Amino acid sequence: MKRWLRSLVLNGVGLLVLAGGLSGCGQGMGGESGEKRPVLHYFTWSDYVGPEIIAEFERREQVKVVIDTFSSNEELLAKLQSGATGYDVAVPSDFMVAIMVRQGLLQELDAAAMPNASFLEPHLQALPFDPHRQYSVPYLWGTVGIGYDSAVITSAPDSWSILWDPRYRGRISMLNDQREVFGAVLRSMGQSMNSTDATVIESAKERLLQQKPLVKTYTSDHYDQLLASGEVVLAHGWGGQVARAMAERPTIRYVVPKEGATLWADCLVVLKSAPQKALAMRFINYLMEPEVAARTSERLRFASASRTARELVSPAIRDNPAVYPPPDQLGRLEWMQDVGKGIRLYDRAWTELKMQ
Amino acid sequence: MQTRTTGSGTVSPRESCRSSWLAVPALVWMALFFLVPLGLVFAISFASRGTYGGIVWEFTTANYLDLLHPLYGKILGHSLWYATLTTACCFVLGFPLAYVIARSPARWQPALLLLVMLPFWTNFLVRTYAWMILLRHDGLINNALVSLGLVTDRLELLYTPTAVVIGLVYGYLPFMVLPLYVAVERLDPALVEAAWDLYASRWAVFSRVVVPLTMPGIVGGCVLVFIPSIGSFITPDLLGGARSMMIGNLIQHEYLVARDWPLGSAVSFVLMAVVMAAVALHYRQADRSAGPVDER
Numbered sequence: 051m052k053r054w055l056r057s058l059v060l061n062g063v064g065l066l067v068l069a070g071g072l073s074g075c076g077q078g079m080g081g082e083s084g085e086k087r088p089v090l091h092y093f094t095w096s097d098y099v100g101p102e103i104i105a106e107f108e109r110r111e112q113v114k115v116v117i118d119t120f121s122s123n124e125e126l127l128a129k130l131q132s133g134a135t136g137y138d139v140a141v142p143s144d145f146m147v148a149i150m151v152r153q154g155l156l157q158e159l160d161a162a163a164m165p166n167a168s169f170l171e172p173h174l175q176a177l178p179f180d181p182h183r184q185y186s187v188p189y190l191w192g193t194v195g196i197g198y199d200s201a202v203i204t205s206a207p208d209s210w211s212i213l214w215d216p217r218y219r220g221r222i223s224m225l226n227d228q229r230e231v232f233g234a235v236l237r238s239m240g241q242s243m244n245s246t247d248a249t250v251i252e253s254a255k256e257r258l259l260q261q262k263p264l265v266k267t268y269t270s271d272h273y274d275q276l277l278a279s280g281e282v283v284l285a286h287g288w289g290g291q292v293a294r295a296m297a298e299r300p301t302i303r304y305v306v307p308k309e310g311a312t313l314w315a316d317c318l319v320v321l322k323s324a325p326q327k328a329l330a331m332r333f334i335n336y337l338m339e340p341e342v343a344a345r346t347s348e349r350l351r352f353a354s355a356s357r358t359a360r361e362l363v364s365p366a367i368r369d370n371p372a373v374y375p376p377p378d379q380l381g382r383l384e385w386m387q388d389v390g391k392g393i394r395l396y397d398r399a400w401t402e403l404k405m406q
Numbered sequence: 407m408q409t410r411t412t413g414s415g416t417v418s419p420r421e422s423c424r425s426s427w428l429a430v431p432a433l434v435w436m437a438l439f440f441l442v443p444l445g446l447v448f449a450i451s452f453a454s455r456g457t458y459g460g461i462v463w464e465f466t467t468a469n470y471l472d473l474l475h476p477l478y479g480k481i482l483g484h485s486l487w488y489a490t491l492t493t494a495c496c497f498v499l500g501f502p503l504a505y506v507i508a509r510s511p512a513r514w515q516p517a518l519l520l521l522v523m524l525p526f527w528t529n530f531l532v533r534t535y536a537w538m539i540l541l542r543h544d545g546l547i548n549n550a551l552v553s554l555g556l557v558t559d560r561l562e563l564l565y566t567p568t569a570v571v572i573g574l575v576y577g578y579l580p581f582m583v584l585p586l587y588v589a590v591e592r593l594d595p596a597l598v599e600a601a602w603d604l605y606a607s608r609w610a611v612f613s614r615v616v617v618p619l620t621m622p623g624i625v626g627g628c629v630l631v632f633i634p635s636i637g638s639f640i641t642p643d644l645l646g647g648a649r650s651m652m653i654g655n656l657i658q659h660e661y662l663v664a665r666d667w668p669l670g671s672a673v674s675f676v677l678m679a680v681v682m683a684a685v686a687l688h689y690r691q692a693d694r695s696a697g698p699v700d701e702r
Contacts, residue, residue, distance in 0.1 A: 267649065398475075402477055405477060405480050
């Protein structure tokens with residue numbers, strides 16, 4: 051999920067929070083009878099926590115939580131690889147969990163310390179990147195699909211091919227994310243979205259070149275606003291963000307095409323370098339507490355991985371297929387995987403697409 | 407431009423020696439936070455990418471060889487074109503403005519200059535978002551044009567190359583105006599009067615007197631606009647709809663998306679070389695065209 055732009059602004063705020071947190075902690079140490087409150091450092095996506103949820107944990111555990119944000123999985127990895135330490139809990143997405151495990155960045159979890167983490171949706175219990183949940187707990191999850199305005203597109207689309215329909219020239223937005231854009235085309239061609247076959251990627255690029263004249267913009271940030279304002283009528287994007295557009299424009303609908311699409315899950319992990327490992331696991335247990343997880347899900351409009359939380363979410367959000375993917379979709383969804391050096395194929399093809 | 411500063415008092419060698427330590431903090435700062443990172447980027451540009459991103463310290467020239475692909479030449483050409491166009495537009499808009507400010511009553515000048523700098527008080531990103539609101543399909547500009555009856559069909563302004571140039575010109579115009587103001591302000595009005603007295607045409611006054619005498623400001627302004635515009639990446643993404651890439655976008659992509667720091671570093675160095683070559687060329691041409699005036 052690439053939200054670097056918003057984060058450019060929010061990181062500044064994050065730094066202030068961090069600075070405020072550090073200075074606040076200094077005061078605490080000097081104050082009341084030399085009592086020292088432990089500090090938990092939480093490294094998460096920008097705009098991905100409810101302040102009142104954090105405050106409640108701080109009260110309950112008598113600790114201080116310091117939040118720092120990143121805007122892409124790549125940024126998270128880059129920071130940790132370049133030697134940033136002091137973070138306790140982080141929220142990488144599926145494929146990044148796999149990389150972090152292989153890089154030895156993650157601490158093995160103590161299942162006994164986090165009972166709430168065991169009430170998971172059935173399909174999230176054994177994930178390909180961490181089958182025994184040794185290192186990660188799925189937190190929020192969802193799909194990538196197409197948001198569309200049913201007032202304009204009256205017959206509900208069921209295929210990616212709607213994004214190639216010349217009737218909607220100049221009213222289509224695509225994610226500004228090479229893997230997701232190629233993923234959509236590869237699925238529409240009946241291929242895996244993790245292909246590293248040069249000829250397959252080349253023909254996917256040809257399909258995207260045909261589409262480009264119809265595309266108004268490639269954006270991962272504000273397509274919900276474009277949909278809500280009617281600027282575009284078809285938007286390739288994450289379900290939760292399309293759900294936000296629905297709140298403003300009730301005619302917006304969301305579809306996961308029949309050829310299949312991305313399934314993603316952001317996961318809670320404890321870093322190997324974490325200074326507060328026990329507290330970190332209590333924090334994960336807290337975030338997975340059904341009532342807390344339900345509130346988070348409602349606020350962010352992403353599905354909670356906790357099955358018990360799902361029961362507590364308000365029906366309007368729980369029944370929205372953009373937020374909670376219906377069970378019959380699961381069969382056609384695919385996890386994005388790291389393609390290693392194959393990324394250069396995507397890079398080259400993506401750059402060529404942009405330069406035509 | 408330094409060589410032609412009109413004698414503003416000479417400093418004795420002893421004095422200049424005594425005060426040279428004043429430059430030490432800035433030099434240390436530059437060495438630590440400019441030269442060291444630059445050296446690192448240079449070293450990384452000869453390393454290779456690990457399987458999961460990151461840097462593997464094996465010497466290779468593959469990153470530079472990869473850049474020989476015509477695709478990257480195309481991106482560079484594209485960026486040079488945008489930067490040149492932006493610089494030209496800024497000059498055409500900025501020169502008259504600088505002239506008017508420099509020739510207005512002295513007590514107004516601080517206020518007028520403040521107005522030029524005022525946009526800097528707001529974050530560039532926020533101002534770019536404001537342009538998106540102005541240029542949108544149902545944005546203020548389209549609404550105004552339609553209600554005035556000037557157009558019947560709304561114009562597609564946002565997410566076009568035009569929008570990118572508008573955004574760049576808007577963003578960097580003050581960098582053009584300020585050096586030009588300084589140059590015009592120094593220009594002795596008597597020289598312009600003399601040209602008129604000698605029956606020079608309007609164009610001759612401008613091209614043979616005003617331009618050569620303000621050349622340092624013109625060169626300074628052009629360089630200050632050209633360099634940031636060629637490396638910009640927010641404007642092409644937001645106002646251009648990320649439908650094409652400038653070289654800044656490519657660097658950002660390699661670093662943050664592809665996790666390919668070595669290739670990103672190589673692109674950065676090629677960009678730096680091109681910018682330096684362009685600026686050197688610019689100064690040389692400026693020297694040539696301004697040269698004869700100095701000799702007279």
